[in-house]
Amino acid sequence: MNMKMKNDIEDKAKRESIFIIGRVLSVEKRLVTIKVNKNKNSSHIIYDGTTVKNVSVGSYVKIAKGFVNIIGKVEGERISEERYFNRDYNKEETRINRVLDVSLFGHFDGTKFKQGIKEMPLIDNECFLLDRDEFAALHNFAGCDKRTIEIGGLTEEPAQRIRLGVNDLFASHIGIFGNTGSGKSNTLAKIYTELFSLYKGNENFKNNSRFIIIDFNGEYSGKKAITTEKEIYKLSTGKGGSERKYPITTDNLNKTETLAVLLEATEKTQKPFLDWVIKGDYLDDPTTFIQRVRERIEDICRTVLLDKKGNGLREGTIAELFSRILDIVDIASNNNISNLRDDIEINLHYHSQSNEYYWNRPVTSNFNNTNPIYDTYIAPIVDNAVFKTDHFSGLKLKIILGYFYAITRGFYNQEHIGPLMGRMIKKFKMLDKLVDIQDNAEWQKNLVILSLRDVNTEMKKIIPLLVCKQLYDEKKEVNGMTSLHIIIDEAHNILSTASQRESDTWKDYRLETFEEIIKEGRKFGVFLTVASQRPYDISHTIISQLHNYFIHRLINDNDIGAVEKAVAYLDRLSFQTIPILSVGSCFIAGLASDIPVKVDIELLPKEQQPQSDTVKLEEEWG
CATH class of the missing domain: 3.40.50.300 (P-loop containing nucleotide triphosphate hydrolases)
Structure with a gap:
């Protein structure tokens, strides 16, 4: 045996004699109890001129089973009483032992730590503290060949830096x-x-x-x-809105689920209405958008004016329509439509005896059947209105016109879907402060x-x-x-x-x-x-x-x-x-x-x- 090998054996024997803390007392599933040697009850031990923290709750221990080193963590410690016969005094006495409760969780494969237990320890297997190299290997989570980030040090051992693998994290x-x-x-x-x-x-x-x-x-x-x-x-969502809005795609906003959530639509009536509006392509072609908006407004107004209140429609329906579209037109059109709405509220009435709508004038009233009210008073304003064509305005207009078209045609009950309109104006106003509609x-x-x-x-x-x-x-x-x-x-x-x-x-x-x-x-x-x-x-x-x-x-x-x-x-x-x-x-x-x-x-x-x-x-x- 050469001198180097002899020194290595002596160093290992010396190290193990210092790092040994006790022996396995019992094994039950993953839980092991260890009886601690009497000389290992101090807080620190000295090895190679340096102090090493002794075993305590939270420490790691190594259990040697032949060539397999099993690793566990101390979860608790207690004392146990052991009765024995003292031959010197010829009587039975009690010995107090320090016992550790250890949970097993891994093993060393050579110098690399691996999770999981390959073998369970045996009673009386020797138990050791981890040396510095073993402790470092236990906390080397990513290996040497992977990119890692350092996030801090162990609370109990600040010198042991913790690095986590980029891919693993x-x-x-x-x-x-x-x-x-x-x-x-x-x-x-x-x-x-x-x-x-x-x-x-x-x-x-x-x-x-x-x-x-x-x-x-x-x-x-x-x-x-x-x-x-x-x-x-x-x-x-403050008064001035966002300096820079987040881009949202058209498809994202034009989904029934998205709008139903945004507008808090009820499941049985309001959500089906939104689905019907969104799937309709009447206003989807930008080349015919303005023309079709005007046609839809005309259709709604004429339906009300010719209804003769058979479906319970009122002149207020037309006034409400123009109130809803006020913020979807430019400033000049806004003034004109606002004035038109006021005129409708003041001058449009229903004559119960003749079952006709009429427009009240200073000299003589204009009945709808002789001189159509829409053509005379409403069409000139609508046909010259400039509607906004941005996506928010287009979507609002689509829902608003869909709503009035549905209730005038009797497709939906106004009481069921009416509350949706108030929420839409409020929610879209807030949303417009936060997002931009951009597809690319x-x-x-x-x-x-x-x-x-x-x-x-x-x-x-x-x-x-x-x-x-x-x-x-x-x-x-x-x-x-x-x-x-x-x-x-x-x-x-x-x-x-x-x-x-x-x-x-x-x-x-x-x-x-x-x-x-x-x-x-x-x-x-x-x-x-x-x-x-x-x-x-x-x-x-x-x-x-x-x-x-x-x-x-x-x-x-x-x-x-x-x-x-x-x-x-x-x-x-x-x-x-x-x-x-x-x-x-x-x-x-x-x-x-x-x-x-x-x-x-x-x-x-x-x-x-x-x-x-x-x-x-x-x-x-x-």
Whole structure:
């Protein structure tokens, strides 16, 4: 035996004598109890001139079974009493033993850690602390040949940096959960800041990936947040509207489901009416649009004037028609139609004895049967009106004329579909402040921030749905090597199952859309990241389909329970410590990490941090 081999054997024997902590006492399924040696009850041991943290709750241990090294985590420790006969004193005494409860989860294949148990340990197998190399190998999740991002260090061992594989993390659905002030916004910003930093200047990354952050509170609109290479849409339903509107396609808005949700249409009457209007192609040809609008207005007016009140129509129907189209004509036409409406309200009457409409004039009244009222008083205004031809105006006009055509022809009851009109005017007015109708809009950058900070509550639910549905449908049509990453901060605002302020139809459509994305999106290269302080409120289907979890401090039992049901990777001890995690600390569990780990997420520089800090009252108050 040469000197080197002899020294290696001596070093190994020395190391094992120092790192051995005890022996297996019992084995039951994945749970093992270990009896700790008496000389290993101190908090630290000394090896090679350095201190090594001794075994404790949360530590990892290695169980040697022949040539197989099995890895487990200490979930608890206790004492056990052992009765034995003391021959020196010739009596029975009690010995106190320190016992560890260990859960097995993996093994070493050579120097590489692998999840899963190949063999169960035997009673009396020796148990060891992990040395520095083994500890590092245990936390080397991506290997040396993969691209990784660094997100922080282990809470118990800050020197052990944690790196996650780019593909393992970002080709997955991600959940980031934690109470307000727990650090979840910094975590979301950190992982995407590291990603964009890693691929800075990479043209393939820019061309083959798209990221959109649905930012409910305007936290990621800072110049250097995530990256400087981004497009920002600061939407607003305020008086001035948005400086820059988000582009929505014609097809996306011209869907019965979309309009039914937007206008809160009832399932049995209003939604079928919308479907009938949208499928009608009467006004779809731009070359005949103006002509057909005028023809439809004439048809509606003449139907009322010739009705003789047999269908219960009133002269107010015509006045209401012109009130509805006031904002769909230019300024000059608006004044003319406004005056026409006023004239109709004042001068158009019904003569019950002759069953005729007449136009009241200073000298003599003009009856419809002798001198048609439409030709004399209405047609000159309508035929010279200039109608707006943008998509919003065209869609509104299509619905308005469809409504009046339907009720004058008796297709629908006015009481059933009438409420839809009031909602349409209100909703379209708000929507017009937020989106532009563009069919060929191109992304200038591969990151878009959609800030909804100044958007009212009503539209905060609708806009993310419209945008995400459009992006998902487009991605399905061009399925290829590109990826789409939808990132939703404060996701309970849009993914909640508990909202009481919306119809069941709207809630079902909203949840079905995002549940489809999370269940089927991976096939098309669509990945979802959700961050929320209330995981309990989010659809269980969505929570359970996530691949990687970042779990910050959660206090509410319902929230902890929701995560516990969904996350199979986390052990009982980790769940019990979730309510006492410090700010910035979180458990990472999922496909990107071979084992669940508690990590202190590195705080970003001030200029890159999301704008989510708690106000410092002492500084504000002086």
